[in-house]
Amino acid sequence: MAQYKYTGYKRPKNTKKTLLHLLGYLGHHKWLFLLVGLLVCISTGANLMGTYLLKPVINRFIMPGDMSGLVRAVVRMGGMYLCGALATLGYNQLMIKSAQTVVQEIRRDLFVHVQKLPLKYFDAHTHGELMSRFTNDVDTVQEAMNNSFAMIIQNFLMLFGTVVMMMVLSVRLSLIVLVFLAVMFAFIRFNGSRSRKYFQRQQAELGRINGFVEEMMAGQKVEKVFNHEKKDFENFCALNESYRKEATSALTYTGMQVPTIVSLSYLNYAVSACVGGLYAIAGLLDIGSLASYLVYVRQSAMPLNQFTQQVNLLLTALAGAERIFDLMEAEPESDEGDVTLCNVREEKGALVETPERTGHFAWKVPEKGTEARLVSLKGDVRFENVVFGYVPEKRILNGISLYAKPGQKIAFVGSTGAGKTTIINLINRFYEIQSGTITYDGIDIRRIRKADLRHSLAMVIQETHLFTGTIADNIRYGRLDASDEEVREAARIANADSFIRRLPDGYDTMLHSDGSNLSQGQRQLLAIARAAVARPPVLILDEATSSIDTRTERLIEKGMDAIMDGRTVFVIAHRLSTVRNSRAIMVLEHGEIIERGDHEALLEQKGRYYQLYTGQFELE
Ligand SMILES: Nc1ncnc2c1ncn2[C@@H]1O[C@H](COP(=O)(O)OP(=O)(O)OP(=O)(O)O)[C@@H](O)[C@H]1O
Numbered sequence: 001m002a003q004y005k006y007t008g009y010k011r012p013k014n015t016k017k018t019l020l021h022l023l024g025y026l027g028h029h030k031w032l033f034l035l036v037g038l039l040v041c042i043s044t045g046a047n048l049m050g051t052y053l054l055k056p057v058i059n060r061f062i063m064p065g066d067m068s069g070l071v072r073a074v075v076r077m078g079g080m081y082l083c084g085a086l087a088t089l090g091y092n093q094l095m096i097k098s099a100q101t102v103v104q105e106i107r108r109d110l111f112v113h114v115q116k117l118p119l120k121y122f123d124a125h126t127h128g129e130l131m132s133r134f135t136n137d138v139d140t141v142q143e144a145m146n147n148s149f150a151m152i153i154q155n156f157l158m159l160f161g162t163v164v165m166m167m168v169l170s171v172r173l174s175l176i177v178l179v180f181l182a183v184m185f186a187f188i189r190f191n192g193s194r195s196r197k198y199f200q201r202q203q204a205e206l207g208r209i210n211g212f213v214e215e216m217m218a219g220q221k222v223e224k225v226f227n228h229e230k231k232d233f234e235n236f237c238a239l240n241e242s243y244r245k246e247a248t249s250a251l252t253y254t255g256m257q258v259p260t261i262v263s264l265s266y267l268n269y270a271v272s273a274c275v276g277g278l279y280a281i282a283g284l285l286d287i288g289s290l291a292s293y294l295v296y297v298r299q300s301a302m303p304l305n306q307f308t309q310q311v312n313l314l315l316t317a318l319a320g321a322e323r324i325f326d327l328m329e330a331e332p333e334s335d336e337g338d339v340t341l342c343n344v345r346e347e348k349g350a351l352v353e354t355p356e357r358t359g360h361f362a363w364k365v366p367e368k369g370t371e372a373r374l375v376s377l378k379g380d381v382r383f384e385n386v387v388f389g390y391v392p393e394k395r396i397l398n399g400i401s402l403y404a405k406p407g408q409k410i411a412f413v414g415s416t417g418a419g420k421t422t423i424i425n426l427i428n429r430f431y432e433i434q435s436g437t438i439t440y441d442g443i444d445i446r447r448i449r450k451a452d453l454r455h456s457l458a459m460v461i462q463e464t465h466l467f468t469g470t471i472a473d474n475i476r477y478g479r480l481d482a483s484d485e486e487v488r489e490a491a492r493i494a495n496a497d498s499f500i501r502r503l504p505d506g507y508d509t510m511l512h513s514d515g516s517n518l519s520q521g522q523r524q525l526l527a528i529a530r531a532a533v534a535r536p537p538v539l540i541l542d543e544a545t546s547s548i549d550t551r552t553e554r555l556i557e558k559g560m561d562a563i564m565d566g567r568t569v570f571v572i573a574h575r576l577s578t579v580r581n582s583r584a585i586m587v588l589e590h591g592e593i594i595e596r597g598d599h600e601a602l603l604e605q606k607g608r609y610y611q612l613y614t615g616q617f618e619l620e
């Protein structure tokens, strides 16, 4: 089951580091955030002052009956509140703008980094896990940036300011409020810790439901084939029920907070009003002060409530941000190569680098002290005692040595899991070898810049993968500047042209979800066309024709032979008829080449190839 890692209300492991990293992003827009801070202060100050103005309004104008003064004072008060409202509106809008930009930057950096990760990373992490960085985690950060940041500052200032203003109005009365605030705070902490426990369980259950549904969607066909609907429905209901239970408990506690705080604040208000009234009667407090004081009392519970909620949200967001940054810090694919690919032309028998596109390439090998050496790109690949394992403990290839000269077609055969795909994964450095060397035109591939190395190889991988887009787009993926005619030509070589032209929209037919509207064999034809359009010096075909009928395969072979004349081809196939005409056939078993030679020689040897070819292997 895909493992989703949801962590609601979970604290980040290293709050300081994450916060600093996040602040780094905010730093790109520091003037905007300073402006937000300023507007927050204005908004809070105006609200606090507006309320304070009630005191002079009552004492100086209402009590003495000064009507015109009253009107002026009310206008002033209104102006103050209006100022506050405008500042609030302003910082909200600014926050939305800057938060969205920051989140966009985070998303962009995350995407760029994911593209740089080595395949090893994807082997060890599920897609669901990586996806949830882009969805859940980015969402929580976005949510917190939109609201929490400004709200936390605002609420803190508001709470602090309210208490100060109450002290200014009456120190004795504010003692009551302080006691109430302390009780409220204690309740929020206690309740929060209980609800957090359930909330975490709720998120874990949600993760399980998501993983289950995702798997069901992907495995729809298998579910139907084995009539598993009922069993799967029961499993789903069980998950659904545990989610309901945990969510109910979590919300029960969360739902208690606001009503309790509101009731406590009413009580606070009532007590303050009674005691304040008694003070006023006893002449210890004037009516104006009492009125503004009571408004402050009413206002005091809100910021406390919101402050704690926002702090929780912010911590959740920081936990999300931490997971995002962890992924961003995962070690990228190493690329220490300094050898690059360049266009060349021949001048008096020597190669000369040229900026024009000549279609003739060479490796540019920097040499210490002298000018870079140019080595014509031919496609000569050699393995020397290569040892490799996906994990260090388990060796998959034990000392493979082989060579492929330009223009040769080299085939790999062998039973499932023998290591055929693994060998070709090493040629374009999807993985790093443990010992031995692989050279390309005499240059150690570790010296070649990865992008250039991969540029010089075209590969049809074992699992065909098509992208959302038109058929032409998918073929052009092999070489972005290929003209329409070149795309068609590649399709003809791959023998895909005839089926494409029969589609209602021809080359403009849209493909969705990995080409689900095509047959398996048609998908493979497109993958072959994609490699053909690239016209590389080295072509690698991994089970490229396994779903294609033998007659079509022959036609493709002919077309390919024409374009691959003088280039190196590696073919992996289970169908031995595919590899018969190869220059050399390597028979692999348990990561070792146990036989090599051409078809005739191997048959004469009467070894494993002979057994595979005559079907004796299966019969024994
Ligand atoms: N990404 C991976 N991580 C760990 N082990 C792997 C990985 N890919 C393959 N292996 C292991 O490496 C061994 C060789 O696999 P490989 O894919 O090279 O076989 P193959 O010869 O191409 O088989 P097939 O004919 O089925 O395609 C297998 O035992 C497999 O379990």
Ligand SMILES: [Mg+2]
Pocket (backbone or CB within 6 Å): 420, 421, 422, 462, 542
């Ligand atoms: Mg394979």
